[in-house]
Amino acid sequence: MTQRRPTSFDIAALAGVSQPTVSRALNGSPSVSAETRARVLAAAEQLHYKVDKNASGLRKQRSGTLALLFFEENSTDDAINPFYLSMLGHMVRKCAARGYDLLISFQQLSADWHVDYEDSRKADGIVLLGYGDYLEYTPKLEQLVARGTHFVRWGSASEMTIGATVGSDNEQGGFEATSHLLDRGCTKIAFLGTATPAYPEFLERWTGYCRALRSRRIEPDPRLRVDAEPAEESGRAAIATLARRSADFDGLFAASDLAAIGAMHALQSLGRRIPEDVALVGFDDLPAATLASPPLTTVKQDARKAGEALVDALIEAIEQGATRSRSLPCKLVVRESSAA
């Protein structure tokens, strides 16, 4: 029935050459004549031959595989960051295009992942996608460096200096969102974000917000800044806080779409029209942003470029021994919540 898998010896016999020649032919060695190569390829095709990945990896001392590690602060089963998930598809495609496989794993903070992937030759390098405060991982990252493991991290380059980083230019995103509201005529723009180290990107978005205001000679008003987690209720609560402060505003930039949507709901139940009374901009471009009513203007991180850059950076680290950090531009997506 299911006969034995063909090996390079079978191909060699069929093509009338030796096994090493088969290997060379398949790997494009220049020392194989075109005619021989053609014969080998034909034989391989005929027998449905595929190189055994284990044997090849053993001999070459590499796995041809990258590992993707999601970190989980708590073991919340649901809700992986949707942006990470949309990167996933692009990472997979990029890996395939560059001849690597992609292994995927989740890790608790406590687990000893740093002694696992490259040590067992499961993977030649690691892409780290973490939640919250990367600083907590510092000791483990240092161990990775010490063991010579190749890795690349998603996040802010400024945040940490260990290893290479790929991240969005959050400051620029915040700048553009705020500038857009200013262009639209808003003068009193509230900011919903948080200052905790759990969301370091939020701080950068705030910085961009401030720069945009100051470039128009407006000084940021502390009464218009409210802390808000990326959650719908948090956005609602922030509007309540602003109301309690009797703060007046005609525009609102939230550092997350979830908070923006919560704010939208809260404002609407207070009878304020969007965008006529308050123009709204979020951040992330979640699927829910399009589905909001009115659809939410937001800042989109480029998931395609992000995923591809992570993979490229990691492969560069593996094959060249070193790589550099990369920062990616964000893009403003204008929808009705801020229509003129």
Added chain:
Amino acid sequence: MTQRRPTSFDIAALAGVSQPTVSRALNGSPSVSAETRARVLAAAEQLHYKVDKNASGLRKQRSGTLALLFFEENSTDDAINPFYLSMLGHMVRKCAARGYDLLISFQQLSADWHVDYEDSRKADGIVLLGYGDYLEYTPKLEQLVARGTHFVRWGSASEMTIGATVGSDNEQGGFEATSHLLDRGCTKIAFLGTATPAYPEFLERWTGYCRALRSRRIEPDPRLRVDAEPAEESGRAAIATLARRSADFDGLFAASDLAAIGAMHALQSLGRRIPEDVALVGFDDLPAATLASPPLTTVKQDARKAGEALVDALIEAIEQGATRSRSLPCKLVVRESSAA
């Protein structure tokens, strides 16, 4: 700097035994004395030894890896089915718990994936997550069977008889959603779905809808059934169609949350209140369902059980040589869009 990785020979030398004894000790062979095993484990620990996956796989002729294959009908870069994505996390955890790694890949329909994974010993088996009409894949599935490749498919068991299948009980989900609306007092319930083979689940949900109505002695009214793709605009369009038909309804069950949300928006702009005038139930429990205003009642497929069942079924196929199909219950999640 980065010295050579330790091998089982290094452990053997340190523990004062031979290499085969190390292998046996680590694999729990009963023919190793407890004292020797302890010495070996200590040595392995001390040198941070990890079994080389390539060498082990080569010797054992298995990879200890499962492959997850997403199918793409077109090469739409974005928007992987969010339900699949939430299964992903659970599959990863289940794999880890059962000692397997998970490889991930996307495939175009045209690609020769069926000669890839198990052939190159990248993976011992394949989980197939497809879009649309599985029937298109039939020839390839037959090839998989012919080559003795282990695989499990997500979808409806009734839909096809090749290979083992894991899927939600869509009929039961449709039944519960409709029964809920009936319990609430609705008597004229519209159905938004589609009859194309591209969404075979929709047909099963429709069947459940009909069964629920008939169990209350109500005959389904064809004028209340509208085709709708899982998309916001499609839901809006469906409401327009119902209006054109002057069809009267006090409840609506959409076979997808996206259509339900579109319907909600369309109804609201017609001035119909939800749930007072029309009670709404969707299907999928997307994140956007919670964020809708009012939050959407929906039928949730159990992503955890789904992911775990797929992995369990596949490992069973690999280790036992055969497996069975499984059907998983859906769960109604009641929110305000259908509140009494």
Added chain:
DNA sequence: CGAAACTATACATACGTATGCAAGCTGCTT
């Protein structure tokens, strides 16, 4: 007390590939 039965370990080997090195062949130079 000697042989059998068992336990615990070592020896030898195979998995399939990739690569350094040697060797054969062709054709050209002196």
Added chain:
DNA sequence: AAGCAGCTTGCATACGTATGTATAGTTTCG
């Protein structure tokens, strides 16, 4: 005509593990 360079191929081997078989040491029983 002999030697040499260049091109192509074969030979030998190593990667690190797991397992069948043999052996040394220990116990048991007639």
